[in-house]
Amino acid sequence: MKNKRVKVRRNDPCPCGSGLKYKKCCFHKEGSLPKNNHQEQYLQKHGIRIKEARDIEGIKTAGRLALQTLDLVEASIQPGMTTDDINTIVHEHTIKNGATPAPLGYRGFPKSVCVSVNEVICHGIPGDRILRNGDVVNVDVTPILDGYYADVNKSFFVGTPGSNAKKIVDVARECLRKGLMMVRPGNRIGDIGFAIQSFAEKEGCSVVREFVGHGVGFDFHEPPQVPHHGHCGEGIELIPGMVFTIEPMINLGQKDLRILDDDWTAVTLDGDLSAQFEQTLLVTVDGCESLTPFPLK
């Protein structure tokens, strides 16, 4: 590691990496020496750990396993199976591939995947609930592979969906796409939430406030928080190397929720449908790359 305490002279290149001379750049700013770069500033100010190339490769590899797991679940979903059957598929496929399911034991969560059916917004605990024709089922998968976390979820139909099921799944998927389109350096966290909220509400749906996207990669939940509602131009500025999820939970009716006695399951207060899609995203120099890509048609 480079010694950051060496003396910088006025005519030396500025340690912040701007390419300017020190005297034309950070010499005049507060503190004796500038932070050597954005990375250090983001860690100190926001607790955000910027990812480097090898980290990104690691998260991508975990992401490929997560997507493969979701494909396996999608191919198996049928009326009559239980949410615990989905847990078995996810658990076994994760272990078989040398990974660990992050949910298992996380803050006391008892299973290896979140399975959230119909009025369940998120954090559904797999159990003996039987999937029925027309259900909307969200499956949220987070493997830890080689120390790296990738977090991704999709909402599936069981059998043939009705018009309300189609509507909420289409709106939730488009909300993720609208959020993702705002991810580029210079934009802010609030731009993402604004884009999502505007679309959801224009469609007559509502955005859940209690759960947010989050930094991810080295840990399950890292700073920053990424709300799915908000205002343009507010919040932290996005910089290359940030990795975070966008995972809007969209309700067909009102946004309000309650938590069941299991202390996990979040359900809509009005009992109406909810749907969600999630990807793990990297801010690149000129935009965004999904580390868990799937089509948002």
Ligand code: MF3
């Ligand atoms: N995967 C969820 C997320 O997207 C978190 C689930 S926490 C658990 O952030 F403990 F319920 F698994």
Ligand code: CO
């Ligand atoms: Co997440």
Ligand code: CO
């Ligand atoms: Co997730």
